[in-house]
Amino acid sequence: MTIPYPTTFVPSASVTPPSGAARPRLTFLGCGYLGATYAICYAELGYEVIGYDVDVAKIENLSRGEVPFHEPGLDELLRRNVASGRLRFTTSIEETADFGDVHFICVGTPQRSDGMGADLRYVEASVTDLAKNLSRRALIVGKSTVPVGTAEWVERLVEKHTSEELGVEVAWSPEFLQEGFAVEDVLRPNRIVVGVKTEWSNALLYAAHKGVFDLASTEDREVPVVVTDFATAELVKVAANAFLATKISFINAMAEVCEVAGGDVTQLAKAIGYDPRIGNRFLQAGVGFGGGCLPKDIRAFQARAQELGAGEALRFLHEVDLINLRRRARVLHLAAELLDRRQGPAGPDLAGARVAVLGATFKPNSDDVRDAPALAVAGMLHEAGADVRVYDPQGIDNARKAHPELTFEKSLQEAVAEADLVCVLTEWAEFRNADPAALAAIVGKRLVIDGRNCLDASAWSAAGWTYRGLGRP
Template sequence: MRMTVFGTGYLGATHAACMAELGHEVLGVDVDEAKIDRLRRGEVPFYEPGLPEILKRQVEAGRVRFTTDYAEAAEFADLHFIGVGTPQRKGEFAADTSHVQEVVARLAPLLTADAVMVGKSTVPVGTAARLQEIADERVRAGVRAEVVWNPEFLREGFAVADTLTPDRIVIGVREPGGPVEEVVRGAYVPILESDPCPVIVTDLATAELVKVSANAFLATKISFINAVSEVCEAAGADVTVLADAIGMDPRIGRRFLGAGLGFGGGCLPKDIRAFMARAGELGADQAMSFLREVDSINMRRRERMVDLATEACGGMLIGKTVAVLGAAFKPDSDDVRDSPALNVAGMLSLKGAQAVVYDPQALDNARALFPTLTYAGSALEACEGADVVLVATEWPEFLGLDPAAVARVARGRIMLDGRNCMPAEAWRAAGWTYRALGRGVAVS
């Protein structure tokens, strides 16, 4: 099939390259000329394992190209995926859908034949209906542009696998079983023939709600275990053992029960806030009011990490050096949007500490967002002269650090594990004081 993908950020670039990998002819479209130039050279403008190899291979094969020209895109295909950003509006909880609307408004009048516009961005429920109105208002006489919703379920660090071998495909259409559904299914035929997964066909509103509901649930599960970790700290219990025990219940499961600094990134925080905002607009604000506490618990863990660092430094951070290992919001990513690691580093700096940050992939993005922090070129360099070593992102590189090697360059012997990921006994055996969120000192 021939198709376009509007937006070449994390979602769009991944979708374009992977659709080409499946054998389709793909044209990626973006307004950012610099980004398009990099993609044309086969360069991925962000870190995602496995994607550079696929992009380079498909660019060289000519199955994926990139442009800034909407007219070229309208002529190229009749199937158009939309994967532009829907960030949180400034000063509000609601999502900004202006970029999605702009794509439809610019593309619709250029269409010369019937087309299908497939939204993949995470949007407030009701967005698809509004986009259909925009398309209807702007298309030429005799041309039909149908808006469909096909939410993405990508995990940063696993986006290639999640695209090529998804655990489900959701298609929201106005008329299930019709020709429009078949067009969208056609894009996924190579997947369905080689490794079948469930295809859920539903109405537009349900399809829009699926992704944000999934993110809200995951955020709730993470904040639940972090709320329990607060009690564990107060009671002297161990939240990691507790999570193992309750995770053995098949109704609960162990995944996403990792207590620590909580969630961040470009999806979960802004999606749960947008969910609350949209529920309020629909008159169902009480139904989602619990998400305010989910958000609050998540932010509170960051503050608690700063408190632990302050306690470790004798109650005063001024003049102390803290090595912050991690800047990305999660491993296998260079995404620093709403990163707990950088947030903690920033708060430490504001309280007078010298926060020295190292991350295997996210340093450039971190510098752009927090230029006043100090950055190191390696984990050991970050630990030089440190009074406290704080692990804020669970990169495998950090898990494998030698406590003795760190001790030779650090000034203090305090390890603060913000992700409950480090081998605690190995660090204690090497003479380090080990502290972690949810694993407090027993009540006397």
């Protein structure tokens, strides 16, 4: 049987970038978190790069050397590479099309407003606008997380809007960025996956990644590469996210059992994590996962499987989603228990209680509050009547836009001052390392909910706090 795609990822001496440059010129369409991070890091690897976006303010900020989101280490790389001239940003699709040999599609694929599926309007717009302005051969590479089948659809869009003589091709190479570690994930990836159909696209895409391989060779590392078909390349990212979400919800389901059985989920996770078949990563029970990827990706995966007639195969992801959302409500009910408040049919009544919420972002080392469990819980506490005071080291500005009804403080101390209850909901180092004795002196009541099981329970108890961790006795 003939495999309809190249099986190895190797250079070809006969492939020269269509621009005639020594190395492929790269463009990244969509300068949000994904596109901007890749554009900056690939310029750092020595490539000539253009970042394109329709958002004028975003492009102006990046051109001034200002990253419009928080990602450790990225600001310095941006300033250095803009100054070097290797990196620039534009709102001109004509300039982008004329410049690039390899065009990476990095636009958002949010959940549709009318269902669980992915909204591909931004993918369609960026590919269409780019294709209409191409005047020579180029490779268009998808990086956005998309439903399986999107790459073939993108091929049809390209065929519709370019002349056949140009020979424009499509490939797919999913991203695997972890917010807070994205610079390392781009420069030192734990794997590269490419879906290609021809040796030309394979060789050009290899050349576009050569900087990664060169860096790895200087550090005596290997970068695993999987060369595969379009469908498999598209499925890798959503399958990985579905697996991680399932693992997180599994340990949170165990937390629910521990709470009624009197067990300790942190000890349970530690014990099963020693099993090499399971591992200890993503076994931290708490308020669950959030962010701009996992929640919408597992929902879009279910929706696409249903469209393909394989909905039964992913039915379990619905329960994964429900378990995740239940953990947020658990914090609300635990708050009512600690504050000795009535829990009626409409939910707990926390009127008059002052609650400090520590954390607004979905994870530490980020300013991303999209579908953040911490912020969702803060909103639920507010709706229950509590006077909620929120503090986060990086996410306050974004959180205030999402929840203007909440009160935001400038410091940890201001947030907990006179609080009847403290809820730690994002595991920032500042919260993990806080002195419980010092905080005990300024709160109203020494009650704490550890929504991430990230605090030293014995130290907090010794300082006079009533400590409750999710899934712990």
